[in-house]
Amino acid sequence: MIPQLFVEKIDLGDGRSITIETGRLAKQADGSVVVRMGDTMILATAVSARTSNPGVDFLPLTVDYREKFAAAGRFPGGFFKREARPSDSEVLTMRLVDRVLRPLFPDDYHAETQVMIQLMSHDENVMPDALAGLAASAALAVSDIPFYNLISEVRVARIDGKLVINPSREELEKSDIDMMIGASMDSVAMVEGEMKEISEAEMIEAIKFAHEAIKVQIQAQYRLQEAFGKKEIRTYEGEKENEEIYKKVKAAAYDKIYAIAKVGSAKHERGAAFAEVKEEVKALFTEEELAADGDLVSKYFYKTNKEAVRNVVLELGVRLDGRKTTDIRPIWCETDYLPRVHGSSLFTRGETQALATVTLGTSREANQIDSPSEQGEEKFYLHYNFPPFSTGEAKPLRGTSRREVGHGNLAQRALKNMIPADCPYTIRVVSEVLESNGSSSMATVCAGTMALMDAGVQMVKPVSGIAMGLITDGEKFAVLSDILGDEDHLGDMDFKVTG
Missing domain, CATH: 3.30.230.70 (GHMP Kinase, N-terminal domain)
Structure with missing residues (x-):
């Protein structure tokens, strides 16, 4: 049947x-x-x-x-x-x-x-x-x-x-x-x-x-x-909750986190200060309580942390690193940094740094695209690498991650329409992210523009990019320019714009 x-x-x-x-x-x-x-x-x-x-x-x-x-x-x-x-x-x-x-x-x-x-x-x-x-x-x-x-x-x-x-x-x-x-x-x-x-x-x-x-x-x-026939939604074991622990954690941590957040500090200092508050909160519980509900204490600490930081932005208009909502982090950059490559540039915005190189080649170096839905070749392509040391971590390398493919594509789309139609070369841009604290794909766009110019590519216009964020409680809202990594996690939007 x-x-x-x-x-x-x-x-x-x-x-x-x-x-x-x-x-x-x-x-x-x-x-x-x-x-x-x-x-x-x-x-x-x-x-x-x-x-x-x-x-x-x-x-x-x-x-x-x-x-x-x-x-x-x-x-x-x-x-x-x-x-x-x-x-x-x-x-x-x-x-x-x-x-x-x-x-x-x-x-x-x-x-x-x-x-x-x-x-x-x-x-x-x-x-x-x-x-x-x-x-x-x-x-x-x-x-x-x-x-x-x-x-x-x-x-x-x-x-x-x-x-x-x-x-x-x-x-x-x-x-x-x-x-x-x-x-x-x-x-x-x-x-x-x-x-x-x-x-x-x-x-x-x-x-x-x-x-x-x-x-x-x-x-x-x-x-x-x-x-x-609409199926009955399955029942599932939700997270365990404990209102008393939440109240205790919030009472102990909220004001301290609020105070740290409104001062404005660098990523490592801030991380250390938050960790210290977390240890103080843990000290309020006995070893037995921590053995039973340690995960809840951590969860509620994160929840309180998120709420306090968001409220500092909404109420005071001050961000974690002390900027106002419209401020961009300080920028320094340099071109022609690497002597033997065709074009190179170093772009640093706050704690985010990208080193871009440009290599020019002939039509033989074009990138071949061969998939069921698309065949062809790209004469301009950009590769983005995000090594673990860029965030101070030691992690195993597992080939190109989905994130690297995605961010590379984002930067490639930003730059490709500004390569002149009569450019005879195949162009490969590679961005090595050396430090990252938010919007590394946009740093790639800025570094990429300078490296292309350094290589002598007559771009139609230079391109720059920035990551925008949003924090809202439903009533008040704050639009953030040039977001930090933390603002990406705590906020409600990560919106990358190039132009």
């Missing part, structure tokens, strides 16, 4: 449509859907463990996106003719989806969770990465995994002044905007993209246009949920 199929259709309003279906494939996963647009078909599955591992105080979420070569009727390149590690474009799609999903699980949900998205059939008129977010959210929607706010993602382009949702690759080449937006029904959660120098007003218009399309896609997920 063939199982029943549940299908919902999303009309894009210009003759194209997307369908989401569930009920037939991968039924042992907690949730699975097939998203189809044209002849592109994506299978997304979501599975989450029933219990969380002891001692885990975060959400161990893995988002994986893979394109099968068979989907485009092609063989994998290389000797073994088998799909191997993910390509950079696959990693970037994983990151796009991960960034929207991660904050929308309950704060106390810590079970191992895996969302897998696979391109099973590829239509060259449909770019599959724009459908990955919709597929991931729909798979969670038909499961019993606690995920309380459905989302979707779309690509928005502007062709001859007209905004278009999910264009084909051919259309995208004529566009002056290439932006991916991820959002829930009422809020925008993620924006990533590149524009050929557009105004803020135009960017906001594009985000709103994308959000309207996303709302339609989320409504379709709710309809699918209803038709399929």
